[in-house]
Amino acid sequence: MGYSNKTKKIYTDQLDAIAAAGLFKQERFIHSSQAADIEVEFPAGAETKKVINICANNYLGLSSHPDVIKAAHEGLDTRGYGMSSVRFICGTQDIHRELEAKMTAFLGTEDTILFPSCMDANAGVFEAILTQDDVIISDRLVHASLVDGIRLCSAMHDTFKHSNMEHLEEKLQLHADKRIKLVVNDGIYSMDGDMAKVNELVALCEKYDAMLLIDESHSSGFIGKTGRGTHEHHGMMGKIDIITTTFGKALGGASGGCVSGRKEIVQMCRQKARPYLFSNTIAPVVVAGVLKVLDILNESTERRDKLERNAAYWRKGLTEAGFILKEGDSPIVPVMLFNAKLAQDVSRDLFAEGVYAVGFFFPVVPNGQARIRTQISAGHEIHHLDKALDAFRKVGAKYGILGLSKQEIIDKYGQ
Amino acid sequence: MPDLHEMKETILKYVINEYAEEDDDVTFDTPLISGGLVDSFSMVSLKRFLEVKYKISIPDDKATPEVFDNVNKIAALVKDYL
Ligand SMILES: Cc1ncc(COP(=O)(O)O)c(C=O)c1O
Secondary structure, eight states, X not given: OOOOHHHHHHHHHHHHHHHHTTOOOOOOEEOSOSSSEEEEEOSTTSOEEEEEEOSOSOTTSOTTOHHHHHHHHHHHHHHOSOOOSOHHHHOOOHHHHHHHHHHHHHHTOSEEEEESOHHHHHHHHHHHHOOTTOEEEEETTOOHHHHHHHHTSOSEEEEEOTTOHHHHHHHHHHTTXXXXXXXXXXXXXXTTOOBOOHHHHXXXXXXXXXXXXXXXXXXXXXXXXXXXXXXXXXXXXTOOSEEEEESSSSSOXXXXXXXXXXXXXXXXXXXXXXXXXXXXXXXXXXXXXXXXXXXXXXXXXXXXXXXXXXXXXHHHHHHHHTOOBOOOSSSEEEEEEESHHHHHHHHXXXXXXXXXXEXXXXXXXXXXXXXXXXXXXXXXXXXXXXXXXXXXHHHHHHTTOTTOOHHHHHHHHOO | OOOHHHHHHHHHHHHHHHHOOTTOOOOTTOOSTTTTSSOTTHHHHHXXXXXXXXXXXXXXXXXXXXXXXXXXXXXXXXXXXX
16 A cells, blocks of 8 residues: 555646646436437436437447347347457357458458457557558547557657648658558548548558558448448548458447458457457457347448438538538538637537537647537437537527637637 | 758758648747657657658667757757768
């Protein structure tokens, strides 16, 4: 017991500083299953309130789909609850391998390896395949889990400005003599909802003999005509060397992730990736659920089509109401408010109106870029979206920001 | 041997293009690392740029944050290895 008052104070000081900066994160307790309508206890101890959820990554509305729940029950009954082992000792079931094969077919790759999460996939893949002779060139806005994975490996790391292909080309030239060059991107960037220029990335990588990795966590299941991801959208199926993605968002939303791509890369991960070697993989019940999700998506594109219609309806409604949105055609629709306090106030008032949407501000997004990030789902019906639009209009009017330009909002509320 | 002033201009141009935001005013003696413009991870790529551009090799233990802290110091370092 070396937890002296001196040690304790180090932490209380930091926590106080986080709170003083208005950055203290608090959880809101949901008393229902994940869906368009949820019951939320907030603040802690308050009566639960029924609200419309527009901040989940439940893009396809499959998190509580009855067929998925049924399949998960069957998985639980036939394959049990836990594995009590990592994959390569005695933690691999037939359904783990089945899911890997199904993901390979779904993504149009050569092979797939499951990880406990996509955070783990990203933490493990770089170290497993690169050495100090190699270089990683990543977009400056890639997800934190990729940044962490890159830091864990000994390859040189360089960056290029967000989606700036000229800058990437300069970097590919600068590092031309490296043994392996690996370019790293998100497919859809989760804060802005914009898409990587996958076709241009593929062309540059071919020109400079570089490999391409794309994290498809916010695209798998719904981007592209049949929902395979940004590579499908850009006509680049089969050309992405490494795809990482999650089962924790559109694909049922429970947990788990994978690395999918070139056969040898996947084999290297199976031999060397530490989160695969030293952590239990996805529980059987979840694997059974994800298998069902893939069946649903392979049968019909109805859900991703509905999601596309919903997202277009939502964008149009917010634009007509006079909000400033980030351009894009993904179901991530950021409503720009620029000022951090305004974003928090609007989020709080929306909640009072029965709409659950969260404000994002520095350091999660750049200073002066505060926003409410809304995420649309195929689980939303038009009446949900209409009710949420009413709430946005009402709160927007209260703060007098409807129809204002960016500069006018900043003049009124500050950066 | 490249002219020292020209070298400083080249390095400054690279630093501005690579790291500066539109409204940052970066000069030869702007503190880059202690000033927060360049983080210690990005230093690796700056070193790489210098090595490729001037065909030199800077030993890792000489590439310290202090020596990389402004364009004047970086140019002096490069000169040592030309
Ligand atoms: C782009 C991206 N990659 C990876 C992850 C991590 O996914 P998981 O929850 O499976 O660890 C996330 C989740 O926030 C993400 O947005």
